[in-house]
Amino acid sequence: MKLKTLASAIAITIPLSVAADPGHPEHQQAIEEIIVSASPLQKNHSENTRPASVLSGDALRQQAAATLGETLKGQLGVSSASFGPGVGTPVIRGQQGNRVKVMQDNLDTLDAASSSADHANATEALLAERIEVLRGPQTLRYGSGAIGGVINVIDNRIPNQVPKELGGAIEVRHNSVNQENATVFKLDGGTGQLAWHLDGLYRNSDNVDIPGYADIHGDEHPEDTSYGFIDNSDAESKSLTGGMSWVGEDSFIGFSISRLENNYGIPAGAHGHEEEDEHHDDDDDDDHDDHDDDDHDEEGHHDEVVRIDMIQNRYDIKGEWQNLSPAIEKVLLRMAYVDYQHKELEGSEVGTVFDSEAFEGRLELVHQPLFNNKLNGAIGFQLSDTDFSAVGEEAFIPASQTTSTGAFLIEEWQQDNWSLEAGLRFEHQSINPEGSSPSVDHNTHSVSLAGQYRINDQQRLNLVVSQAQRAPSVEELYADGVHVATSSYERGNANLKAETSHNIELGYSYHMSMGKSVLELDINVFYNDIADFIYRRNTDQTLEDTALYQYSAEDATFKGMEAQLTLPIANINGHQWDVQLFADAVRAELVNGQDVPRIPAKRLGVKFDYHGQWFDQPLDAQLRLVRAAKQNHAGFNEEETEGYTRLEAQVNYRLDLNQGDLLLFMRGNNLLDKDIRNSSSFLREIAPEAGRSISVGARYSF
Secondary structure (H helix, E strand, O other): OOHHHHHHHHHHHOOOOOOOOOOOOOHHHHHOOEOHHHOOOOOEHHHOOOOEEEEEHHHHHHHOOOOHHHHHOOOOOEEEEEOOOOOEEEEEOOEOHHHEEEEEOOEEOOOOHHHOOOOOOOOOHHHOOEEEEEEOOOHHHHOHHHOOEEEEEEOOOOOOOOOOOOEEEEEEEEEOOOOEEEEEEEEEEEEOOEEEEEEEEEEEEOOEEEEEEOOOOOOOOHHHOOEEEEOOOOEEEEEEEEEEEEEOOOEEEEEEEEEEEEEEEOOOOOOOOHHHOOOOOHHHHHHHOOHHHHOOOOOOOOOOOEEEEEEEEEEEEEEEEEOOOOOEEEEEEEEEEEEEEEEEEEOOEEEEEEEEEEEEEEEEEEEOOEOOOOEEEEEEEEEEEEEEEEEEOOOOOOOEEEEEEEEEEEEEEEEOOEEEEEEEEEEEEEEEEOOOOOOEEEEEEEEEEEEEEEOOOOEEEEEEEEEEEEOOOHHHHHOEEEEHHHOEEEEOOOOOOOEEEEEEEEEEEEEEEEOOEEEEEEEEEEEEEEEEEEEEEEEEEEEOOEEEEEEEEEEEEEEEEEEEEEEEEEEEOOEEEEEEEEEEEEEEEEOOOOEOOOOOOOEEEEEEEEEEEEOOEEEEEEEEEEEEOOEOOOOOOOOOEOOEEEEEEEEEEEEEOOOOEEEEEEEEEOOOOOOOOOOOOOOOOOOOOOOOEEEEEEEEEO
């Protein structure tokens, strides 16, 4: 089906929409799942005035991948800004980097992912209990880094209750496209008022298979690229976490310690050394035919490659106290300290070392309901402090200390069928760089008004109007030098002002239970007018024989839609069939008429779901077809990307083993083996997405 035809069909069926993609058979329950991170007031999903998605349970197990972007790219409004298979940072409604806050259980991951496109997020989807996606500005609670949205990875590393008995899970999985093997384990236990948690992960993979040349122009210069795989795209990760809590009747406090190690390659051609290196000869190409045996471990066509070797140690404290006084219903405390380092290895030499020691804390006080339980609210305080340095001959960001303090107030009024929410946040950021560069301070404020009108038990109408501000980051202000991993000379601008985004969003939802199934229609349209939008501009010039990218500011507009309709088809003897139509689109333009670079293309799709019993055990299956349009609004000096069609399938089979249950799952990705170049990817021209793959796994829970 052509894109315009499918678009017309969806436009007739549903005007516009957005929704979560919860895993059925827990689908109906997932609609009412608590979204803790959306607000300290703990509202149900259906009562939330802001668009949010939750990925949990079997659906999370199916979608979980090596990067957050890869895990979440199937969610509406979310794409992945990949920098090769080792890096996939989430893009929400076309916004990424410093505008999307990635969090570990409601606190920033405090890694270096936002400072450069080649830096991976220091969090693991395979260890998550659920992942919440909050679209649109979430600056009230989380600060200016959430001007575009929030990805919140929720886990149980700090337990808030004592398990009645020992429980846990172990999971193994294998992916054919890069011979990836992953093993995950979790254990939860406790005694008396003490609860503890332990989890770990080990994953390794080889070079990623693709259907053609890695370089988009490989037909013209085959000697400069690899065929059938992406050179230097192998990776290895290790993670271990332990946590413990003291749990009282109305309170708990606990801590956790975690360590994450991640070593991954930057695809050949992403850096500036390839012209000096040797290329594949004919024998190398012949050898690649046997890559299943060799696992792509040959040196490839580059003698010198760039790799990232990252280590992060994280220490968390989490507490909650209820009913402390007649005025205070609850006190929430979150603190984290992170010691982060990654080395950019150029062959056997260490090129640049990125070091970061960071602290973040948030204290929230939820007051008792007032005016006959109609008014609920919370006041919060947040502090973060980061000491950052980049050391080496090719360090392009000066060492600096960034301190941010913030205070916010959120109040919600419930009256009959109305829910009204108002919020205000003030924040101060100070950056003090070493050397001759001057320090800079920014004061930002954000204000939001949101409302929900419950038309009836099935229908809700949401409206959000907000102003959100973001202070510029250290790399946007002070970057000045060659960044080898991205093959670019990056230059900051110390005169940048804070971004100011004026946003309006309208949403409509219709959810109706139909036996064991649910009829769902969700609609969201949004418009963001951003003053002094900061972006990395391709100047079409070179400096030190490297492409020059200048951080610049222009007014910009982001507008778009997301849509989803789920229809039950049939229920025959307990075998349920559903169909889902979905679409999302975002258009981003600068005031000077140019396009904002690396914006996701329009997507349209259809999904068929089956839920039934086979041999008295539940079996779920899914077939998903997505058509992405050509992105011909690529931005100044950026190449357009062709459209693509992606076909995916997955099957889950759960066995009740009395002492636990066994989940067997299989997933097929890019089954048509298409050459997919994602418009939001920095390396789309030299590193396409993975080719056809089959992933299989088993998870035993007890």
